[in-house]
Structures are given as structure tokens and as C-alpha cells.
Amino acid sequence: MRYVDEYRDGAAAQRLADRIRAITTRRWNVMEICGGQTHTIVKSGIDSLLPSEITLIHGPGCPVCVTPLEMIDKALAIASRPDVIFTSFGDMLRVPGSSKDLLSVKAQGGDVRMVYSPLDAVKIAQRNPERKVVFFAVGFETTAPANAMSVWQAKKLGLKNFSILCSHVLVPPAIEALLSSPSTMVQAFLAAGHVCTVMGYEEYIPISAKYKVPIVVTGFEPIDILQGVYLAVKQLEEKRYEVENQYSRSVRREGNRAAQQLIHQVFEITDRKWRGIGEIPMSGYRLRQEFSDFDAELLFEVANIQAEESPLCIAGTVLQGLKKPHECPVFGKECNPEHPLGAPMVSSEGACAAYFHYAPIRTRQEA
Amino acid sequence: MTENSKNVEDNLGSGIACPLPLTDYKNVLLAHGGGGKLTHQLIHKIFLSQFQNKWLDSLHDGAILPMNGVRLAFTTDSYVIDPIFFPGGDIGQLAVNGTVNDLAMCGAKPLYLSAAFVIEEGLAMEELWRVVVSMQAAAKEAGVFLVTGDTKVVDRGKGDKLFINTSGIGVVAEKVNIDPKRAVVGDQIIVNGPIALHGIAIMSVREGIQFGTKIESDTAPLNGLVHRMLEVCSDIHVLRDPTRGGVASSLNEIAESANKGIMIVEDVIPIDEEVRGACEILGLDPLYVANEGKLLAFVPAEKAQAVLAAMRAHPQGKESVIIGEVVDDHRGKVLMRSRIGGSRVVDMLWGEQLPRIC
Numbered sequence: 001m002r003y004v005d006e007y008r009d010g011a012a013a014q015r016l017a018d019r020i021r022a023i024t025t026r027r028w029n030v031m032e033i034c035g036g037q038t039h040t041i042v043k044s045g046i047d048s049l050l051p052s053e054i055t056l057i058h059g060p061g062c063p064v065c066v067t068p069l070e071m072i073d074k075a076l077a078i079a080s081r082p083d084v085i086f087t088s089f090g091d092m093l094r095v096p097g098s099s100k101d102l103l104s105v106k107a108q109g110g111d112v113r114m115v116y117s118p119l120d121a122v123k124i125a126q127r128n129p130e131r132k133v134v135f136f137a138v139g140f141e142t143t144a145p146a147n148a149m150s151v152w153q154a155k156k157l158g159l160k161n162f163s164i165l166c167s168h169v170l171v172p173p174a175i176e177a178l179l180s181s182p183s184t185m186v187q188a189f190l191a192a193g194h195v196c197t198v199m200g201y202e203e204y205i206p207i208s209a210k211y212k213v214p215i216v217v218t219g220f221e222p223i224d225i226l227q228g229v230y231l232a233v234k235q236l237e238e239k240r241y242e243v244e245n246q247y248s249r250s251v252r253r254e255g256n257r258a259a260q261q262l263i264h265q266v267f268e269i270t271d272r273k274w275r276g277i278g279e280i281p282m283s284g285y286r287l288r289q290e291f292s293d294f295d296a297e298l299l300f301e302v303a304n305i306q307a308e309e310s311p312l313c314i315a316g317t318v319l320q321g322l323k324k325p326h327e328c329p330v331f332g333k334e335c336n337p338e339h340p341l342g343a344p345m346v347s348s349e350g351a352c353a354a355y356f357h358y359a360p361i362r363t364r365q366e367a
Numbered sequence: 368m369t370e371n372s373k374n375v376e377d378n379l380g381s382g383i384a385c386p387l388p389l390t391d392y393k394n395v396l397l398a399h400g401g402g403g404k405l406t407h408q409l410i411h412k413i414f415l416s417q418f419q420n421k422w423l424d425s426l427h428d429g430a431i432l433p434m435n436g437v438r439l440a441f442t443t444d445s446y447v448i449d450p451i452f453f454p455g456g457d458i459g460q461l462a463v464n465g466t467v468n469d470l471a472m473c474g475a476k477p478l479y480l481s482a483a484f485v486i487e488e489g490l491a492m493e494e495l496w497r498v499v500v501s502m503q504a505a506a507k508e509a510g511v512f513l514v515t516g517d518t519k520v521v522d523r524g525k526g527d528k529l530f531i532n533t534s535g536i537g538v539v540a541e542k543v544n545i546d547p548k549r550a551v552v553g554d555q556i557i558v559n560g561p562i563a564l565h566g567i568a569i570m571s572v573r574e575g576i577q578f579g580t581k582i583e584s585d586t587a588p589l590n591g592l593v594h595r596m597l598e599v600c601s602d603i604h605v606l607r608d609p610t611r612g613g614v615a616s617s618l619n620e621i622a623e624s625a626n627k628g629i630m631i632v633e634d635v636i637p638i639d640e641e642v643r644g645a646c647e648i649l650g651l652d653p654l655y656v657a658n659e660g661k662l663l664a665f666v667p668a669e670k671a672q673a674v675l676a677a678m679r680a681h682p683q684g685k686e687s688v689i690i691g692e693v694v695d696d697h698r699g700k701v702l703m704r705s706r707i708g709g710s711r712v713v714d715m716l717w718g719e720q721l722p723r724i725c
Binding site for chain 1: 392393394395396397398634640643644647649650704705706707708709710711
């Protein structure tokens with residue numbers, strides 16, 4: 001497949017791994033922010049190519065994992081209504097709320113549909129004028145333009161039966177929250193290429209300067225990630241800290257202005273709660289006042305739903321690299337891929353799930 | 368420090384508490400039929416706990432029943448596909464080929480099939496006719512006879528156009544002993560051509576995700592191919608058709624049954640360009656996508672090249688290739704050497720494969 005295979009070439013990967021090994025003189029912790037990057041790392045076994053001095057810490061950039069529990073509960077309450085068609089990206093359907101998930105609501109008779117684009121949800125609303133169509137608008141800056149477009153288009157079409165349940169989050173405030181914790185182990189970041197394709201990387205420059213931390217805007221293919229790690233390690237070894245752009249085939253410094261404009265027409269910045277982390281100031285989007293007719297939280301009066309999270313899991317310390325997954329007291333016992341207690345155990349890309357699967361093999365090799 | 372950032376810091380220190388998936392469901396979910404771990408749970412907790420007997424317990428594609436010196440293979444399957452006509456086939460063809468293949472995966476020569484129809488009131492007679500004609504053509508191609516059947520019609524809205532169940536019996540030749548438990552270290556794993564065609568063909572015509580493609584289902588009878596393979600090597604250890612749940616689920620089931628490790632090589636697994644492209648766009652892993660005309664064969668190393676050559680000479684096996692082997696490591700698990708030289712665990716699917724946001 002052209003434009004993809006070039007970035008998955010085995011020989012090129014090996015050369016990059018060798019170059020990383022050649023410049024590495026001590027231990028470094030590099031965090032990849034985005035769940036998509038974590039997915040590539042685990043899927044291609046990039047960890048196993050890197051020198052043992054380099055630890056990749058899997059960051060909180062998975063929209064599925066950071067959507068707060070009460071937002072899931074709100075989605076469940078809305079989706080259970082007989083007058084509603086609830087639409088969502090596929091992987092949100094299995095995320096459990098306090099008592100069940102969206103797939104269970106579907107099994108109990110709710111009209112829950114998976115869509116690939118929020119614009120498909122708008123089409124469903126046009127075709128079903130007697131039903132109320134709600135789209136679960138989650139994600140980082142990457143999905144924000146399409147989600148904004150759905151609301152903008154629904155308004156233009158004069159649709160009265162379309163709304164979104166909005167739980168958008170933003171990357172830079174999360175990086176700042178991680179860095180401002182005095183115990184953080186993260187020494188460099190791979191920023192998420194797709195987020196920066198939309199937003200550019202100007203907002204990362206002051207963060208890099210303030211916390212003296214290298215930030216490399218990185219793509220999603222194996223070669224991208226190895227190059228990103230190389231650039232980050234090179235900065236660390238040379239005691240530099242700046243924002244570099246590995247993903248220049250997609251990312252421009254200023255980003256995509258048209259997409260940003262659309263986002264700012266429809267959304268405004270707000271404080272946002274992150275699942276398990278808590279509220280991070282100015283870290284999310286909500287609908288602007290003039291689009292409040294499309295706000296499912298208001299329309300279905302679910303704004304007051306509250307929920308309590310499980311206190312057992314130590315994923316926060318794992319995400320900062322302070323502890324390895326198997327050092328957690330509930331790892332592999334109360335918490336396993338079928339009964340996850342924390343985000344990193346939920347999907348096969350998570351740090352804890354990866355350890356759960358690989359641990360017996362690694363242990364045997366070490367023995 | 369503000370109250371908020373204090374909270375954030377405390378939580379980062381003490382842990383991100385996150386989704387708590389529910390495995391003990393009050394209702395049956397679609398994922399219980401997805402071929403992954405929930406299906407596994409349903410079978411073990413609900414069905415096996417009641418039906419347990421020595422023939423069922425092998426959990427093969429069919430039961431092997433010794434009778435007067437002959438070993439009969441017996442299997443059944445229901446077909447509930449939407450839409451009933453799809454690129455490359457239809458529900459009728461699938462219902463015949465699927466059961467023929469289940470028998471073939473027992474190493475049996477398929478002989479006789481039953482067919483039971485659950486028809487939704489209002490189905491166009493012309494559509495039913497096309498399905499039945501297609502079933503007869505498939506039976507003829509596979510060399511089997513549809514010898515008994517049943518028809519039920521349900522109220523409009525109480526079925527999805529047409530459900531078909533087929534059961535089949537066949538005879539296992541002497542010396543042949545196909546069993547997932549027989550996989551041994553060194554066995555070479557062969558697949559008979561490009562994977563993930565059926566699942567992607569179906570997905571390409573489902574509501575909501577239509578995309579222009581020429582991808583067709585691979586539905587085909589495999590008994591002719593298996594017959595040829597067994598002629599070359601009657602000691603083939605394991606045969607499995609990786610239908611729902613795909614190649615990854617089948618390999619995991621075999622690794623678990625045999626308590627052996629499996630290592631496959633990403634680079635050599637045959638996947639058509641268009642299927643790869645569709646999987647990239649949809650965020651799906653082709654290893655978990657359904658096939659309807661593919662088999663996985665575990666062949667003793669010294670016979671692997673001969674079997675491979677015979678397969679390549681057969682119309683259903685022209686693109687056969689060795690994708691991996693059984694190893695004396697990571698027992699019960701499947702590992703894959705990635706294109707860039709790393710390795711990863713290929714796990715069993717937990718529920719339905721859902722496209723990812725990111």
C-alpha cells in the first residue's frame with residue numbers, strides 16, 4: 001500500500017533503532033501522548049526494538065479512557081429513552097458506566113447505532129424527523145472539526161431533532177498537568193501528529209520552554225514513532241529542549257486555520273473533568289451559547305448526573321512512569337483484561353494490558 | 368496552587384480510575400455471538416455446563432461419532448447474515464459451504480445436509496427462489512445432497528428476512544485424526560489464500576459504512592482441497608476454518624487446546640491490497656475479520672512442502688502460504704513477528720471488533 005508501507009519498512013526501522021542505540025548514554029523516559037501511537041507501539045513491537053535504557057510511557061491520550069464516568073452515565077440515560085436514536089463512534093459502545101455500557105442498552109431495546117462520522121448522524125436525523133438523534137461527541141482536537149461541522153450543518157439545515165453530548169478534551173492542558181506534578185518521571189513528549197495537524201504546534205512552544213522538556217510532534221506509523229523517539233532522545237542527550245516536527249508531511253506550524261475557525265465558531269474552551277484525573281482547568285470544549293439548542297446535556301436534563309469512580313487502581317502513577325504495571329497490588333488479580341479497574345488495562349494497547357500479556361514471556365527470558 | 372490543580376496532582380499520584388467493563392451480563396449481547404471471549408464464556412458457562420458429554424467436550428467444528436467401525440462427523444450451523452445477498456455470494460451458498468467446511472475441518476468427506484428455513488412474512492418469493500437455487504448449485508459443487516428440511520414462517524418484524532440452519536454428516540477416513548490438541552512443536556501453519564475478504568465484503572454493503580470496493584466474499588467449499596491435502600499427508604494434525612473472529616481467534620483456540628505456543632509472521636500473511644486499505648480506514652485488524660473460504664492447516668514439518676505444493680495446485684489453494692509454526696514457548700498464546708521486526712501478542716478478541724476513534 002503506497003504512502004503507508006514506506007513507513008513500516010523493516011530495514012529502515014532497524015537502522016533507526018541502531019541510531020537510537022548509538023546516541024543513548026543513560027536512561028530516559030519518553031511519553032507518547034496519543035492512544036493511536038500506543039496502538040502502533042504495541043502492534044509493531046517497537047518497545048522490543050529500543051535499547052533497554054529507553055522507557056516509553058503510555059500517556060492519557062485515549063478519548064475512550066478519559067471520558068468521565070458521569071458522561072458515560074449521561075449517555076446511557078439518553079440512549080435508554082424510546083424517542084432517541086443514540087449514535088457514537090464504535091469504541092465508545094463498550095466503555096462501562098456505573099452500571100452498564102451502551103451495548104447493553106442496545107441489547108435492552110435502546111436504538112444505539114455506530115457511525116463513522118458525526119455527519120452520518122446528521123443524515124440519520126434528516127431521515128428520521130420523528131425521532132431525536134444524539135451524537136456522542138468525544139475526542140481530542142482531532143475529532144473536533146467534524147463534530148463542530150455536524151452542529152453547524154444541523155443548524156444550517158434547520159434540524160430540530162439533532163444534538164450532541166459533548167465531552168471534548170484538549171492535549172496541551174493535560175501535558176501541563178502531567179509536567180506540573182513534582183513527582184513526574186516524563187522527560188520528553190511525543191506530541192500527537194493528528195491533533196497538531198488541526199491545531200499546529202505553536203501552543204507547545206511555551207510549554208517546552210517553561211518545563212525545559214523536548215516535545216516532538218510525531219506521526220503514527222512505526223517509522224514515524226522511531227524517528228520521534230530518536231529526535232527526543234537526541235535533544236535529551238544534547239541537553240536541548242524545543243518543539244520539533246517529525247510529522248512534517250502532515251503538520252504545519254500554524255495547523256489548519258479553516259478547521260480551527262470552524263471549531264471556534266461552534267465550541268468554546270471550558271474546564272473539563274478527565275476520568276480518573278479530575279478537573280483540569282481550560283482543558284475541554286463545550287458548545288457556545290448560540291448553539292445551545294444542540295446541547296443534549298441541556299435538552300435531556302442530564303447535567304446533574306454524578307458518579308463515583310473506583311479507588312483501587314494506581315494508573316496515575318503508571319502513566320507518570322513512577323511504577324510499572326506489575327508493581328500494582330491488584331495487577332493480574334482483581335484487575336485483568338476481562339475485569340479492568342483502570343484505563344491502561346481496558347484495551348489491548350494499554351500499558352497494563354500489554355504487561356499482562358507479555359509478562360510471562362519476559363519473565364521466562366530473564367530467568 | 369489552586370484547589371483544582373491540587374486535586375489533579377493527587378489523582379495523578381494515586382491513580383486514574385477508569386472503565387469497569389461488565390462481564391456478567393443480564394442480557395445476551397451481540398458480542399456473545401462475535402466469536403471472541405464472550406462467545407467462549409457463553410458456550411462454557413451456559414451450554415457446556417448443561418450439555419457436557421465426551422463427544423461435545425472436544426469442542427471441534429463437529430462431533431466425531433464412532434459407529435459400527437465407521438467414524439461419522441456431525442455438525443450444525445445457523446446463518447443470519449444481513450444483507451442476504453452480498454458481493455461474492457448469498458446466504459444460501461454460505462449455508463451450504465459453511466457446513467461442508469465444518470465437516471471438512473474434521474477431516475471428513477461431507478455427504479448429506481439438512482436445511483431448515485425461518486422466513487419472515489413478506490419476503491419476496493423471488494428472493495427465496497434465488498437463495499434456494501444458489502443452495503442447490505453450492506451442494507452440487509461440493510458433492511453433497513440436501514436430504515431433509517423444515518420451513519417456518521414468522522410474523523413480519525419477528526425475523527430478519529431469512530435465517531437458514533444447515534446440519535451435515537460425513538465420514539472420516541481411516542488414519543485421519545484431526546484434533547486441535549494434536550498441534551506439536553515444529554508444525555507448520557498453512558493458510559490457503561488472502562484473509563479477511565468475507566468480513567470486509569459484508570461490511571462494505573452495510574448501512575452507514577458503504578464504500579466503493581470490488582472486494583468479494585471468499586465463500587467456497589473446501590472439502591475438495593482438504594481431500595487432496597489428506598491424500599498427500601493423512602497425518603495433518605489440525606484443520607480449522609477461521610470464520611467469525613478471524614485467523615487470530617482460531618489460532619488462539621488451537622494454542623489453548625494444545626497448550627502450545629504459536630508464532631506467526633506478519634510479512635507473509637496474505638492480505639489483498641484493497642482489504643488492507645479498507646481495514647486501515649475502518650480501524651480494523653484483518654486478523655480478526657471473518658473468512659468463509661479459508662482454512663488453517665497444522666502440518667508436520669517434514670510434510671509441509673508437499674502439502675503446500677498440493678494445495679497450490681488446487682483451485683481453492685493457489686495462493687497458499689506458510690504463515691508460522693508451533694513453538695516451544697509462550698504456551699497457550701499466539702505471538703506475531705511484526706513487519707518491522709518487533710513482536711506482539713495476538714490476543715483473543717474480547718467482544719465485537721469495534722472501529723477505533725484514534
